[in-house]
């Protein structure tokens with residue numbers, strides 16, 4: 001099958017290689033000319049590895065002509081604008097496979113809802129989210145990875161499952177809990193930043209284990225508040241993705257947190273990051289959700305104060321430790 005990839009950064013370029021490995025033909029579209037040139041020269045634009053055999057372009061019309069299957073791999077901050085442009089150039093129904101992870105602050109919309117907002121009904125075929133624990137740094141080296149394809153359209157979830165699965169290094173499960181999968185993938189980034197901050201500040205593995213355990217409970221609350229199934233948070237797209245992102249130096253979110261924990265100003269950390277740190281917007285969105293719904297997310301709320309209100313890391317830690325003592329609530 002022919003598949004177009006929108007966004008040829010760390011993840012988009014890597015997934016193009018997966019699809020090529022699986023015998024499909026891909027065309028990668030990116031607005032950055034250097035990225036496109038690098039891909040056409042067989043070099044990953046960001047991950048210091050060769051990635052031969054890919055074709056890339058800055059021409060959106062060519063990309064939309066190439067295939068009606070579109071992998072969305074641009075940071076969520078740019079998704080709405082990118083979809084508006086795609087809709088202006090569209091000429092037939094399109095089938096979206098979103099691999100970006102985030103929730104829009106203020107509107108609290110998931111990417112599937114942004115697609116609904118921006119793509120005219122006449123051009124909308126189906127939507128799936130492909131998500132789960134998967135650092136591009138490992139997938140590009142064909143290290144074993146397991147993902148979930150979630151869609152309200154069962155046939156399309158299965159199509160995506162088959163497209164990306166292979167018997168060498170990548171297995172995909174399917175799910176019909178689109179909300180749970182989208183929310184888990186977004187909010188784990190918030191907790192991953194906190195994990196980095198704690199590590200940068202000098203806390204150890206005991207603290208990280210506690211963070212992951214209490215963090216998944218906060219993810220569960222957000223999943224439920226947004227209409228997803230609680231159980232989904234305990235699968236690949238929730239706890240699975242949280243474990244890898246909160247404990248890996250491959251993670252952009254963990255690394256950003258690490259530098260913040262070491263005392264580097266938040267703005268400097270974000271400006272200096274060459275790749276997207278989605279967790280900052282996830283923290284903002286989750287904080288907005290606490291205001292709108294009254295759910296309690298103590299870790300994310302204190303992280304919000306560190307990122308947006310200059311709260312020091314030591315004050316954040318004592319803020320958490322001085323909370324009222326209570327029974328351990330699981331759920």
Ligand SMILES: NC(=O)C1=CN([C@@H]2O[C@H](COP(=O)(O)OP(=O)(O)OC[C@H]3O[C@@H](n4cnc5c(N)ncnc54)[C@H](O)[C@@H]3O)[C@@H](O)[C@H]2O)C=CC1
Pocket residue numbers: 006007008009010011012029030031032035046073074075076078081082099100101102134135136137274275276278
């Ligand atoms: N890097 C990873 O290991 C993984 C990333 N993700 C998610 O995938 C999304 C993308 O992440 P990365 O690839 O890491 O980001 P990145 O920053 O490495 O690459 C993003 C690419 O999108 C391009 N872009 C921006 N606006 C565009 C537009 N309007 N049209 C076309 N291209 C555009 C940029 O030029 C850049 O090449 C994020 O939401 C991230 O959370 C998900 C799983 C793994």
Ligand SMILES: O=C(CO)COP(=O)(O)O
Pocket residue numbers: 101132133134135189192241244245250251252253254276277278
């Ligand atoms: O979602 C990811 C891994 O599953 C990527 O996380 P980072 O953006 O923190 O690298």
